[in-house]
Amino acid sequence: MNTQLKTQPTVFVIFGGTGDLNARKLAPALYNLYLEGWLPEHFAFIGTGRTKLTDEAFRERMLNDINEFSRSGKVTDEQWQGFEPNIYYQAADVQDAKTYKDFGKKIKALEADWKTPANVLYYLAVAPNFFPIIAENLAKAGLTEDTERTRIIIEKPFGHDLESAKELNALLGRIFEEKQIYRIDHYLGKETVQNIMAFRFANAIMEPLWNREHIEHVQISVTENLGVGERTGYYDGSGALRDMIQNHLLQLLCIVAMEPPVRFSAEEVRNRKVDVLRAMRRFTPESVREQAVRGQYASGWIEGQQVPGYR
Ligand SMILES: NC(=O)c1ccc[n+]([C@@H]2O[C@H](COP(=O)([O-])OP(=O)(O)OC[C@H]3O[C@@H](n4cnc5c(N)ncnc54)[C@H](OP(=O)(O)O)[C@@H]3O)[C@@H](O)[C@H]2O)c1
Structure with a gap:
């Protein structure tokens, strides 16, 4: 195992935490990374969506999703006790600028708790019309400035034709350095x-x-x-x-x-x-x-x- 990978505290912000992609793919994948020892000592998984949920209710949802969809089978109590406290939920509308201020505060609080700056991954598991809105709002809230520590992950579809794909690429290029942008093809x-x-x-x-x-x-x-x-x-x-x-x-x-x-x-x-x-x-x-x-x-x-x- 690469110990360098493990040393960096990391926050995963999942836009679309209440959606199908998170339920079927992202939550089980992160849980399996945890089980296999790939996650750092300090990590947090912040799910978001407009649905009003407490941290506890979101954890329960994640547990059900992982039990249903994880390749590693049903979660044991012992494994879950280690993973669960790292899961948080923030009810938020991605079109609201306040959402991003709240993320900023939450990330700062985690960093203060961990006494070290964190890597932050923003995963866009939401409809594609929100991609530009989220990217721009992240930038406005100053959440993309640390080019070493922040990353944005975009699922398909990356635009709906050549022109819109180029537009999205250009927009991301204005906000992020190329090394910060991950265009995911889960296949x-x-x-x-x-x-x-x-x-x-x-x-x-x-x-x-x-x-x-x-x-x-x-x-x-x-x-x-x-x-x-x-x-x-x-x-x-x-x-x-x-x-x-x-x-x-x-x-x-x-x-x-x-x-x-x-x-x-x-x-x-x-x-x-x-x-x-x-x-x-x-x-x-x-x-x-x-x-x-x-x-x-x-x-x-x-x-x-x-x-x-x-x-
Ligand atoms: N599902 C897959 O297997 C899969 C595979 C590849 C790519 N994708 C792509 O991944 C993206 C998400 O797909 P999905 O299947 O997960 O869709 P989905 O089940 O419809 O989930 C959409 C998510 O977006 C959130 N959302 C909608 N409007 C919002 C708003 N204004 N503010 C904040 N959150 C909002 C919803 O939360 P609330 O309802 O709580 O607001 C929900 O969590 C899409 O771009 C899709 O093409 C999905």
Whole structure:
């Protein structure tokens, strides 16, 4: 374990602490980091949302979510007693400037308690229309000034088209230094995806064969057990292409097709991925009609269960 990583007290501020992303992914992930000893001695997890909750009620929610969604199974009393006191909740509207003053005070109080400055991560698990509002308000409240200690983490979707993605990038660039901005694609954290790199570059049998002389074609299939469920509204707004392909699947394609990076630093890996994207033939509005097939599910049966159609 990297002891340097462990030494820095850290505050995780989760905008959207009452939402689905926190329940299913972030809370279990942080808890597992804690279990595996990756969190520093001093850490705090501040969830936010407009819902009025006490710290205790939020802790209870997190416990239920972790029990339901964590890969490490049900929480034991002993583990929870160590983790729980580090969880806080602040009812807050992200559009209200006072929210950010309150965060500032809370972070200062934790730092005073710990007798040392903390790293602060702002995780934006809220609808994308709030990304600019939060970034600007954080800056106005002076919460982004320490470029060594503050980070902002943005989930997909990063804009809804090229222009809006560029706008968001430009806005973040005015407020943060690049090293402070993490654009998260959680797909890349999946074990199978992470294994592709090792499989390709550290495997003496595969490495010399992984090229156009030996591979006829590549198919990337995304099969999910989870249906659209209650998320029709979200899907209708974003579409499967934006939700899956331009982010997760293009990343996978890059990992499968990229040249070996000179070293496995974030920047070098990113550069080799960009090479792949630059080398790709682009669809044109005309060619897409001939080269892409799209469809929506009708009602039917999956593993013996009747399931509804998309509409
Ligand atoms: N869910 C996933 O698996 C997933 C995966 C990848 C990316 N994402 C992205 O992550 C983001 C969040 O998704 P989600 O599924 O978690 O959405 P969600 O369940 O609808 O949660 C939205 C969160 O935003 C909070 N919120 C809404 N308006 C607010 C306001 N004015 N002030 C403060 N908080 C406010 C809500 O809290 P209150 O209701 O308490 O105000 C809630 O905690 C979206 O951008 C989504 O595209 C989600």
